[in-house]
Amino acid sequence: MSALDDLFDAARSARDMAYAPYSKFPVGAAILAVTGRIYAGCNVENAAFPSGTCAEAGAIAAMIVAGERRINQLLVLGNGPLITPCGSCRQRIHEFSDEQTQIHCAGPDGVQKTFLMSDLLPYAFGPRDVLRAVAQPEV
Secondary structure, three states, X not given: OOHHHHHHHHHHHHHHOOEOOOOOOOOEEEEEEOXXXXXXXXXXXXXXXXXXXXXXHHHHHHHHHOOOOOEEEEEEEOOOOOOOOOHHHHHHHHHOOOOOOEEEEEEOOEEEEEEEHXXXXXXXXXXXXXXXXXXXXXX
């Protein structure tokens, strides 16, 4: 079994646990960290929309709780047509990845498209930008 198969299985198991009573749109996500460990998350909706949580955010939180900080690959799985991470999740993923990190977008039958992080969030503002701004002397 490949790492991509393992990611797909973890994302599917997470999606099956999603709490999506309002949208009826369950999503699962799974991260392959640089250590080879896999972390999964699902979307959790809330009646006080939009205070729910995306699947990618849940997977990132699980990775962070385990003490890891780098995403090697991420797979996001929906039930239908091609879905990609929302803008907020793209920023979250960027925080813990690099431009070459692969983001696999999948449906029930498998991966539909793979993107590089740099394709999903070009010209991203990230940790390096903050460090540069802080290091700049005042004028």
